[in-house]
Amino acid sequence: MDGPGNSKQQRTLTARDAGLIGCRQCTRVSPAGTYRCPRCGARLQSRDITSLQRVWAWWLVGLMAYVPANTYPMLITSTAGRSEEATIIGGVIELMNLGSFGVAFIVFFASVMIPVGKFVAIGWLAWIVRKPHGHKPGHLLHLYEFVEWIGRWSMIDVFVVAILVALVQFNLIATINPGVAAVCFALSVVFTMLSALSFDSRAIWDRIETMSHD
Structure with a gap:
């Protein structure tokens, strides 16, 4: 017994x-x-029986949008007829070269660490709830709530680009325009947020129920 x-x-x-x-x-x-x-x-x-299908669909298109967001220029700066393009990582490196380590860390954290972390966390949650698991449901729920909450902060990079574009417009002297990566990054953030919102967290408890009957 x-x-x-x-x-x-x-x-x-x-x-x-x-x-x-x-x-x-x-x-x-x-x-x-x-x-x-x-x-x-x-x-x-x-229970939302189509939850995981929508989670993976939004997750995939979000990942597809995130790739060009890191390879194409985020900002296009024109100064006295000279044009320069900067990607996310390139902007971080340039900020570090200028000694702005705090700003560089914020940009890197919001534009790289948070999005990648969200992809990993959402994908992991959607994968493990497909079958019985030994993880504590409370911990998984806290992880899901954290991913859902922190998703909005990924837009910091997009907000910075929008502010710079609005402020730095001096015609022939200096202008800043958003690059293709800005649009791709914004779409990636939106898609991953939709992926997180599509996840039915009640499925976590269903898998625990299955284990208790074994």
Whole structure:
């Protein structure tokens, strides 16, 4: 007979087990079988069966947009008839050469580390929920919430480009224009945010439920 500390006896009671369904818009809990949320009117669904399909679709197009965002110029600077192009990494290196290590780190963190980290985290979450896993669901949920929260900060690079374009316009003396990478980077951020929003975090608990029945 298994002891009281056996992990298979420690079953997590979910809303679905209790005959309830939670609204993903306002979080109100309603009895199972309710079609519309009484509070906000959103359509209630115990599980989104197309969630992972949409997650991978947005993830893939986001990754496809992120590649040219790093290879094409982010900024095109024209000074006295001379034009210079700078990619994200090139801009970071130039800032470091000028001694602006703090700004260089912020740009590198927001434009490289955060996007790459989001791709890895979203892909990993979408992969492991496909089958039973031994990870603590609370930790996975915190990771998902962090990815969803930090996604908006990836737009810092795009905001910097927009501000520079608006401020530095001196016709023949100096002008700054956005490059192709600016558009690609903005699209990549939007697509990865949509990928994270498409993830049905309730699937994390389903896999834990499956393990408890083994």
